[in-house]
Amino acid sequence: MTTRSSKPTSHTLSGSQILLESLILMGVDTIFGYPGGAIMPIYDALYDYSDRLRHILVRHEQGASHAAEGWARVRNKPGICFATSGPGATNLVTGIADAMMDSVPLVCITGQVSSNLLGSDAFQEADVIGITTPITKWNCQVTKASEIAEVVAKAYHIAGTGRPGPVLIDITKDAQFEKVEYIPVSRVHIPGYQPVTVPNPRQIEVAAKLLNDAKRPYMLAGHGVLISHASQELIQLAEVGSIPVAVTLHGLSSIPTNHPNYVGWLGMHGNYGPNILTNKADVICAIGMRFDDRVTGRLKDYAPHAKIIHIDIDPAELHKNVKTVVPIVADAKQALTALIPLIKKVDRTSWLREFREYYDIEYHQVIKNEIKPTSGKIQMAEVVHELSIITKGDAVIVPDVGQHQMKTCRYYSFNKPDSLISSGGMGTMGFALPAAMGAQVASDRQVVAIIGDGCFQMTIQELGTIDQEKIPVKVIILNNNHLGMVRQWQELFFEKRYSFTHLHNPDFIQICKGYGIPAKKVEQRSQLKKSIQAMLDHKGPYVLEVACEQFENVFPMIPTGASVDEVKLSQNA
Amino acid sequence: MLYTIIVFSENKPGVLYRIADLFLRRRINIESLTVSDTGDGKLSRFTITVSADGALVEKIVKQIYRIIEVVKVVDAVDEQLVFNEVALIKVSTNSPKKRKEVNEIVKLSSAKIAHFSKADVTISLSGTPEEINNLKMLCKSYGVKEFVRSGRIALVKGEMQDRKNVLSMVK
Numbered sequence A: 001m002t003t004r005s006s007k008p009t010s011h012t013l014s015g016s017q018i019l020l021e022s023l024i025l026m027g028v029d030t031i032f033g034y035p036g037g038a039i040m041p042i043y044d045a046l047y048d049y050s051d052r053l054r055h056i057l058v059r060h061e062q063g064a065s066h067a068a069e070g071w072a073r074v075r076n077k078p079g080i081c082f083a084t085s086g087p088g089a090t091n092l093v094t095g096i097a098d099a100m101m102d103s104v105p106l107v108c109i110t111g112q113v114s115s116n117l118l119g120s121d122a123f124q125e126a127d128v129i130g131i132t133t134p135i136t137k138w139n140c141q142v143t144k145a146s147e148i149a150e151v152v153a154k155a156y157h158i159a160g161t162g163r164p165g166p167v168l169i170d171i172t173k174d175a176q177f178e179k180v181e182y183i184p185v186s187r188v189h190i191p192g193y194q195p196v197t198v199p200n201p202r203q204i205e206v207a208a209k210l211l212n213d214a215k216r217p218y219m220l221a222g223h224g225v226l227i228s229h230a231s232q233e234l235i236q237l238a239e240v241g242s243i244p245v246a247v248t249l250h251g252l253s254s255i256p257t258n259h260p261n262y263v264g265w266l267g268m269h270g271n272y273g274p275n276i277l278t279n280k281a282d283v284i285c286a287i288g289m290r291f292d293d294r295v296t297g298r299l300k301d302y303a304p305h306a307k308i309i310h311i312d313i314d315p316a317e318l319h320k321n322v323k324t325v326v327p328i329v330a331d332a333k334q335a336l337t338a339l340i341p342l343i344k345k346v347d348r349t350s351w352l353r354e355f356r357e358y359y360d361i362e363y364h365q366v367i368k369n370e371i372k373p374t375s376g377k378i379q380m381a382e383v384v385h386e387l388s389i390i391t392k393g394d395a396v397i398v399p400d401v402g403q404h405q406m407k408t409c410r411y412y413s414f415n416k417p418d419s420l421i422s423s424g425g426m427g428t429m430g431f432a433l434p435a436a437m438g439a440q441v442a443s444d445r446q447v448v449a450i451i452g453d454g455c456f457q458m459t460i461q462e463l464g465t466i467d468q469e470k471i472p473v474k475v476i477i478l479n480n481n482h483l484g485m486v487r488q489w490q491e492l493f494f495e496k497r498y499s500f501t502h503l504h505n506p507d508f509i510q511i512c513k514g515y516g517i518p519a520k521k522v523e524q525r526s527q528l529k530k531s532i533q534a535m536l537d538h539k540g541p542y543v544l545e546v547a548c549e550q551f552e553n554v555f556p557m558i559p560t561g562a563s564v565d566e567v568k569l570s571q572n573a
Numbered sequence B: 001m002l003y004t005i006i007v008f009s010e011n012k013p014g015v016l017y018r019i020a021d022l023f024l025r026r027r028i029n030i031e032s033l034t035v036s037d038t039g040d041g042k043l044s045r046f047t048i049t050v051s052a053d054g055a056l057v058e059k060i061v062k063q064i065y066r067i068i069e070v071v072k073v074v075d076a077v078d079e080q081l082v083f084n085e086v087a088l089i090k091v092s093t094n095s096p097k098k099r100k101e102v103n104e105i106v107k108l109s110s111a112k113i114a115h116f117s118k119a120d121v122t123i124s125l126s127g128t129p130e131e132i133n134n135l136k137m138l139c140k141s142y143g144v145k146e147f148v149r150s151g152r153i154a155l156v157k158g159e160m161q162d163r164k165n166v167l168s169m170v171k
Helices: A015-025 A037-046 A061-075 A087-101 A130-133 A143-162 A175-176 A200-211 A221-229 A232-243 A272-279 A333-341 A349-371 A380-392 A403-411 A433-440 A462-468 A484-491 A506-512 A527-537 B013-024 B056-065 B096-108 B127-141 B162-170
Strands: A003-005 A011-016 A030-033 A054-057 A078-083 A106-110 A138-142 A166-172 A179-181 A187-188 A219-220 A245-247 A260-263 A283-287 A307-312 A326-329 A396-399 A445-454 A474-479 A517-523 A544-548 B002-009 B031-035 B043-051 B070-074 B082-094 B110-115 B122-126 B143-151 B155-156
Touching: A003 B122, A011 A015, A015 A037, A015 A143, A015 A175, A015 A179, A015 A187, A015 A380, A030 A061, A030 A130, A030 A433, A030 B162, A037 A078, A037 A106, A037 A175, A054 A462, A061 A078, A061 A087, A061 A106, A061 A462, A078 A283, A087 A106, A087 A130, A087 A166, A087 A433, A106 A130, A106 A143, A106 A175, A130 A138, A130 A166, A130 B013, A143 A179, A143 A187, A143 A219, A166 A175, A166 A245, A187 A380, A200 A260, A200 A283, A200 A307, A200 A326, A200 A333, A219 A232, A219 B122, A221 A333, A232 A333, A245 A396, A272 A349, A283 A333, A307 A333, A349 A380, A349 A403, A380 A403, A380 A445, A396 A403, A403 A445, A403 A462, A403 A484, A433 A445, A433 A462, A462 A517, A474 A527, A506 A517, A506 A544, A517 A527, B002 B013, B002 B056, B013 B031, B013 B043, B013 B056, B056 B070, B070 B155, B082 B127, B096 B110, B096 B122, B096 B127, B127 B143
Parallel strands: A030 A054, A030 A078, A078 A106, A106 A166, A138 A166, A219 A245, A219 A283, A245 A260, A283 A307, A307 A326, A396 A445, A445 A474, A474 A544, A517 A544
Antiparallel strands: A003 A187, A011 A179, B002 B043, B002 B070, B031 B043, B082 B122, B082 B143, B082 B155, B110 B122
């Protein structure tokens, strides 16, 4: 069943034009894409739509899907990417899988060979529906122009509602050419898809009672808090109940880093206290997070004393990894709004103080030495720390994947919601440059990508896109000439057998200059602050390469298979 | 433990693929699978049997629900179900004596003869897995030329899927 728009325009359009009209009807104004044979009719139509649709030509389709992710996470609505059939579509796959893991709404449009050639191993034919089925929330192949308007409305709705995720529409070339009457479709009814957003009041009461009676309640905030714009509610609940709040990687920036109830970041390289005290909490209220293995450590020893309240919009997440006493299927904002009036003011100063005491230990044993070293080469943490001070915690930060990502999450002080865009679930190297580019297109705030030398070279060609589109994104390369995280594991767990983790790198400054992007390299600690300031003061895109210490490690660390309270502050701890 | 999972979904391509993938990811082998239209072309009914741990089945059921086209999922164990399979057995009957005896077995097991030729008869039986195994065993000494059985179809005893209700969701 579909809701047709009130004023049907009765004129004939090609499938390609219908696609673009339908996207505009959904409110789309930006597309990241790359043309090719099987999507040429759509690109031909796009030629006449440049006043209403900004198309950004990437340099590789993976860049399109990550850029659309970055865009989507700033705007909180589906990002759009176009690619041709076969290799164009398969190049999108990494970004689609990344979006699936991190609940990022994408609508991917791929061209496909003509319907009479389907299944015949035609030139640039790939079974894109088959390939993307396990990594999309929904996908669909279209062979008739008359189906396009409805499928686009359906795809856009599915991608952006409930637990967001990527969807893909594969359109055969003949359907792109075919001319039919265009009847706009603004809304669709999907019988099996009615996400529950309102919490069960009974469950909310039980949750409130548990929290009120708790001596050591603990809130864990995840990506869901940001997706549902529930930061204010999260903070309010924490303040009323005097409850400590820790965040997951995607929950970072859901509560300001300097908020008195904020106790830190959870997980393998998270903060000391938040991990250890998980196992002392008597009630845990987890909001919009999924108890990922990087957060829980050894599952059987996770939070042994805690009754767990789990709020998530996706029922399949409840009881998936951790047994829950109070499962609540709901939108995070609605659940928190319902909880707040039931929460009693209780003084929990001593419980909050325990976190502070652990922070002091971590500060003296780890943090101080990393953010304020006095000798040796520049360390990643001090770069992030300086950036945080200079930007006053107001920038949108896009780390790539590895040691520099962990240091970024540890040392940037976030002030506003939606300030960290990162590949958490998939851990996709090469994510940051295109994602930061997409985020900067979507945002008026300054976007800063923080990228390792390994990651940078996975999607380095997007410098071309940044230059062509004059996207004023700033890029910091933390160059340690290694695949740092793998090297760290080799040092700690593989007897220092540094198997293929050293990189002989090119001259990044020359490369940036070749792309027409100003770049500077900094090697001296004394020059660091000035160089970051100069980067931020520059009007357009800018790359700052920082020559970092080569053999740094990230601590604290919960070794794989260890419990959260076995977190180590150093290698010898 | 053997579980029967009954799924109602919109009758659209790709749903079977998505369901099968959920079992594949968890490395669970599907024991039997029956898919058919429920009558009006709009709704499909999947009957899947798997041998797995109950907690895991619960997780997979929730993940099946997540498939956009799926409107209802029910999981049950045998005690909660009325279920049947269909089997066809081609038995060698090259002598009148054999034919007579096989005929007797068919009558006793409430099966029927679907086809016969000079050399063999094909028996059709709809029944529980035990009844089918039993018939197959009885035919063994005469020479089973070919044997095929369907996947399970099942209904939950008493109040279950209000099919009208599920159908109204699709319309």
